[in-house]
Amino acid sequence: MKFLTAIILTALTGFIAGTLSFSPWWGFAVTSLLVAVLVHQKAGKAFLAGFLGILLLWAGLAYWIDVKNNSVLSQRIAHILPLNGNSLLLILLTGVAGGLIGGFAAMSGSFLRASSKK
Amino acid sequence: MRLLPFAISAAITAGLVFTLSNQWGPMPPVGKFLSPQYGFWQNAEPAGENFDADLQIPGLKAKAEVFLDDRLVPHVFAGNDHDLYFIQGFLHARFRLFQMDLQTKAAAGRASEIAGAKAISFDKEQRRLGMVYAAEKAVIEIEKDPTSKELFDAYTSGVNAYIRSMTDAEMPVEYKLLNIQPEPWSNLRSALLLKMMAKMLSSGTEHDLANTNAKSVFLPDELKRLYPQVPDSLVPIVPKGTVFETPGIVPVAPATADSLYLGRKDTVNAKEISKPDINNGSNNWVVAGSKTASGAPILCNDPHLELSLPSIWYEIQLVSPTSNTYGVSLPGSPFVVIGFNDSIAWGVTNAQRDVKDYYEIKFRDNSKQEYWFNGKWEKTTLKEEIIKVKGQADVIDTVAYTVFGPVMFDASFSNELSGNRNLAVRWVAHDPSNEGYTFYHLNRAKNYDEYAAAIATFQCPGQNFIFASKTGDIGIWQQGKFPARWDRQGLYVMPGEDSSYMWQGFIPQQENPHAKNPERGFLESANQRPADSTYPYFIPGSYITPRGITIENKLAAMSGVTVKDMMALHGNYFNTLAEDIRPLLLANVREEALHPESKKYLQLFRDWDLNASPDSKGQTIYQCWWDSLEVEIWQDDMARVVPETPWPEEQTTMELLKKDSALIYIDNRNTTKRETLAELVTTALNKVSADLRKKELAGKLEWTKFKNPSVYHLIKDLKGFARMGLPVGGNGNIINAITHSHGPSWRMIVHMTGQTEAYGVYPGGQNGNPGSRFYDNYVNQWAAGEYNKLWFMHDGDRSDKQVKWIMKFSTGK
Numbered sequence: 001m002k003f004l005t006a007i008i009l010t011a012l013t014g015f016i017a018g019t020l021s022f023s024p025w026w027g028f029a030v031t032s033l034l035v036a037v038l039v040h041q042k043a044g045k046a047f048l049a050g051f052l053g054i055l056l057l058w059a060g061l062a063y064w065i066d067v068k069n070n071s072v073l074s075q076r077i078a079h080i081l082p083l084n085g086n087s088l089l090l091i092l093l094t095g096v097a098g099g100l101i102g103g104f105a106a107m108s109g110s111f112l113r114a115s116s117k118k
Numbered sequence: 119m120r121l122l123p124f125a126i127s128a129a130i131t132a133g134l135v136f137t138l139s140n141q142w143g144p145m146p147p148v149g150k151f152l153s154p155q156y157g158f159w160q161n162a163e164p165a166g167e168n169f170d171a172d173l174q175i176p177g178l179k180a181k182a183e184v185f186l187d188d189r190l191v192p193h194v195f196a197g198n199d200h201d202l203y204f205i206q207g208f209l210h211a212r213f214r215l216f217q218m219d220l221q222t223k224a225a226a227g228r229a230s231e232i233a234g235a236k237a238i239s240f241d242k243e244q245r246r247l248g249m250v251y252a253a254e255k256a257v258i259e260i261e262k263d264p265t266s267k268e269l270f271d272a273y274t275s276g277v278n279a280y281i282r283s284m285t286d287a288e289m290p291v292e293y294k295l296l297n298i299q300p301e302p303w304s305n306l307r308s309a310l311l312l313k314m315m316a317k318m319l320s321s322g323t324e325h326d327l328a329n330t331n332a333k334s335v336f337l338p339d340e341l342k343r344l345y346p347q348v349p350d351s352l353v354p355i356v357p358k359g360t361v362f363e364t365p366g367i368v369p370v371a372p373a374t375a376d377s378l379y380l381g382r383k384d385t386v387n388a389k390e391i392s393k394p395d396i397n398n399g400s401n402n403w404v405v406a407g408s409k410t411a412s413g414a415p416i417l418c419n420d421p422h423l424e425l426s427l428p429s430i431w432y433e434i435q436l437v438s439p440t441s442n443t444y445g446v447s448l449p450g451s452p453f454v455v456i457g458f459n460d461s462i463a464w465g466v467t468n469a470q471r472d473v474k475d476y477y478e479i480k481f482r483d484n485s486k487q488e489y490w491f492n493g494k495w496e497k498t499t500l501k502e503e504i505i506k507v508k509g510q511a512d513v514i515d516t517v518a519y520t521v522f523g524p525v526m527f528d529a530s531f532s533n534e535l536s537g538n539r540n541l542a543v544r545w546v547a548h549d550p551s552n553e554g555y556t557f558y559h560l561n562r563a564k565n566y567d568e569y570a571a572a573i574a575t576f577q578c579p580g581q582n583f584i585f586a587s588k589t590g591d592i593g594i595w596q597q598g599k600f601p602a603r604w605d606r607q608g609l610y611v612m613p614g615e616d617s618s619y620m621w622q623g624f625i626p627q628q629e630n631p632h633a634k635n636p637e638r639g640f641l642e643s644a645n646q647r648p649a650d651s652t653y654p655y656f657i658p659g660s661y662i663t664p665r666g667i668t669i670e671n672k673l674a675a676m677s678g679v680t681v682k683d684m685m686a687l688h689g690n691y692f693n694t695l696a697e698d699i700r701p702l703l704l705a706n707v708r709e710e711a712l713h714p715e716s717k718k719y720l721q722l723f724r725d726w727d728l729n730a731s732p733d734s735k736g737q738t739i740y741q742c743w744w745d746s747l748e749v750e751i752w753q754d755d756m757a758r759v760v761p762e763t764p765w766p767e768e769q770t771t772m773e774l775l776k777k778d779s780a781l782i783y784i785d786n787r788n789t790t791k792r793e794t795l796a797e798l799v800t801t802a803l804n805k806v807s808a809d810l811r812k813k814e815l816a817g818k819l820e821w822t823k824f825k826n827p828s829v830y831h832l833i834k835d836l837k838g839f840a841r842m843g844l845p846v847g848g849n850g851n852i853i854n855a856i857t858h859s860h861g862p863s864w865r866m867i868v869h870m871t872g873q874t875e876a877y878g879v880y881p882g883g884q885n886g887n888p889g890s891r892f893y894d895n896y897v898n899q900w901a902a903g904e905y906n907k908l909w910f911m912h913d914g915d916r917s918d919k920q921v922k923w924i925m926k927f928s929t930g931k
């Protein structure tokens with residue numbers, strides 16, 4: 001339950017951070033860390049929740065945008081990056097890139113909470 | 119102690135954020151770029167995007183509306199001219215910001231800021247050619263006239279209003295890829311864009327440096343033969359038989375011309391790095407009512423330029439109390455450049471005239487502070503150019519300005535070989551002028567006289583302005599500011615130690631070649647020499663002869679002309695030059711000496727219909743064989759010229775061979791035996807058939823496969839943003855002038871009926887965003903030779919169903 005809550009909260013707060021005009025693109029790293037402080041889990045689990053939360057957020061948003069766009073842009077970008085024009089790979093890459101940051105941020109949050117307890 | 123794991127984990131997080139926030143080599147800042155809320159995904163425009171908008175913008179004088187049709191063409195209805203061009207600037211920025219920004223940066227010699235060290239030489243050349251110097255002079259001219267200043271200011275404010283309103287996420291995707299920021303617009307940048315066009319169309323039309331080298335080897339008579347001024351087969355723009363006025367100016371060659379100039383044998387090693395494409399040219403023609411089915415004139419135009427995405431053109435209709443004009447505009451500049459209004463239509467092709475010369479400068483010493491002129495040391499003006507380079511320290515270059523213009527080549531540029539030769543450049547584009555203002559007036563012209571008055575001030579790049587009116591007039595002017603030259607003045611580098619070799623004046627504007635309502639009922643221009651040898655001035659240039667012949671032949675043979683006929687003519691693939699060359703090749707080829715493969719290709723060539731259609735194998739064989747023959751004929755002769763010289767034109771080679779099949783150049787100077795044309799023609803085919811065989815095996819013998827027609831993004835490396843392998847034929851000397859990545863950048867047909875009937879298409883789309891369905895939506899149509907019907911909207915059409923979206927503009931705080 002905690003795990004699922006952490007994932008949902010990470011995604012939700014990460015999304016909100018992205019709508020704030022003063023927030024840099026990595027605002028979700030801060031919120032992911034805070035969520036992990038609040039919803040405390042062991043480092044490994046926290047990482048996974050942070051990773052999945054942001055992966056779902058980023059890949060989900062990208063997918064949603066891509067469907068509305070009929071993959072016009074993703075196919076072009078996936079030729080430049082180079083992913084052989086594969087839109088789904090690009091969406092996955094998007095999710096993993098964000099997820100890694102979210103995961104490490106959440107793990108940091110978990111360690112921070114643990115250290116403050118002692 | 120649990121702080122250590124936190125520290126490590128936090129450091130990894132920060133490290134990741136840092137790594138993905140920054141640019142590494144050619145990669146964009148990956149994290150930010152991929153972020154769905156900040157990066158490129160934000161540029162993925164939904165297919166059902168709603169372009170309706172309600173915009174409050176400070177700087178506007180009144181309310182205005184922009185009606186966007188289903189192709190995203192804006193029909194701007196403004197209450198005054200200020201707001202009209204303000205909104206044009208706003209729309210250009212909204213849909214084409216990156217292109218405007220990039221092109222004017224490149225024009226100003228600032229490409230290194232984006233591309234890094236590899237662009238330093240390009241940037242130096244732009245600055246040494248005086249691009250910024252020319253634009254600064256143009257700004258003074260633009261701002262001298264209060265109306266002109268107001269309109270350019272309004273345009274600039276409109277661009278900047280959009281840039282200010284844009285969020286980071288809305289920034290064009292190219293900025294995100296390159297990790298750069300847009301810069302504010304200015305009148306100088308509009309001027310730079312027009313100077314970019316001037317360079318594109320009037321800087322590559324001379325070959326003075328290479329010609330100088332040719333002069334050191336070939337005798338004067340030989341030069342005239344190899345590089346003739348008037349081709350035998352010329353069909354000029356102004357119909358033959360036109361009587362020209364007595365020249366208002368008769369330039370006189372200096373007494374030393376033979377000894378110090380024409381007879382001087384010397385070589386120059388300096389070389390331009392970014393010489394404009396020789397194929398930059400165009401077609402336009404107009405058919406009078408006497409020759410059309412409807413009785414109303416039809417005007418056609420297709421400017422041939424490097425094809426790019428986003429396109430160089432942006433379609434727009436501009437309506438204010440003083441104007442109602444439809445056509446294409448250049449993002450970066452106000453007004454419509456090619457188009458029509460309620461009364462007239464016009465189009466342009468390039469004049470191809472040589473308006474740029476070089477003068478040899480003698481500096482007193484390496485400081486370049488003084489140069490020898492008219493018997494004494496004169497001061498130069500030194501301009502320090504600071505070139506910012508991405509990823510490394512600034513480069514500083516000092517350019518000396520003389521009475522002629524900037525010293526383009528000297529010891530510090532362009533290469534170690536330019537040595538002690540200092541060459542100043544004299545170019546008409548440096549003279550004060552306001553080309554944009556010509557279009558302001560032309561957009562409003564109501565008849566022939568107003569058209570002629572509007573274009574009379576146009577200076578550079580010289581253009582052939584073709585014209586038709588609803589009242590039935592047709593006309594053409596080759597308009598520009600052209601130096602009046604004595605025979606062969608400016609073909610070669612000229613002495614610059616005194617004023618005797620300077621231009622003595624310009625051809626009076628009224629004497630520019632022109633024609634109105636000819637008996638035969640049509641006029642055309644296709645980059646050929648404007649007039650035959652009876653024109654009383656020496657007018658060198660880089661003329662293209664064959665297309666004009668084809669158009670002239672086709673139009674002369676037509677009657678009852680319809681719009682459909684004109685569409686077919688735009689798409690015409692007939693190869694006029696090959697029609698002359700084929701009999702020469704067939705008469706001379708010795709079949710018994712051909713390889714079996716060559717025989718097969720000979721048969722295909724013999725059966726060819728002389729059309730450069732996409733699936734034509736004959737065109738590929740013809741082009742390869744002819745190119746190979748040119749090498750056989752000229753290589754040995756041209757190699758005598760060090761470092762290089764232009765080869766004779768294809769047209770010239772054909773005409774020389776037609777006149778003399780024992781032409782002395784046929785003989786290879788490097789062999790003891792005497793070659794014949796038959797041997798060369800046969801060898802040429804044998805040599806090329808191995809290549810043709812390879813192409814055939816790779817499935818690339820069809821002309822379109824062979825040349826792979828493509829429209830690249832402005833940044834050519836971004837292949838994902840390009841459209842490659844388009845199924846089209848054509849070639850530079852064919853009406854449908856498509857080469858690998860160059861060709862008809864806009865095709866327009868205007869039928870001057872009561873309700874103007876107009877068609878147009880360009881290989882791109884209205885939205886410069888690669889994430890939009892409007893980015894390249896005309897490309898397939900263009901390739902198929904199809905057109906969009908251009909909707910000339912009227913005030914009463916505001917609720918017409920063709921209006922898809924409305925952008926409402928009002929004055930903000």
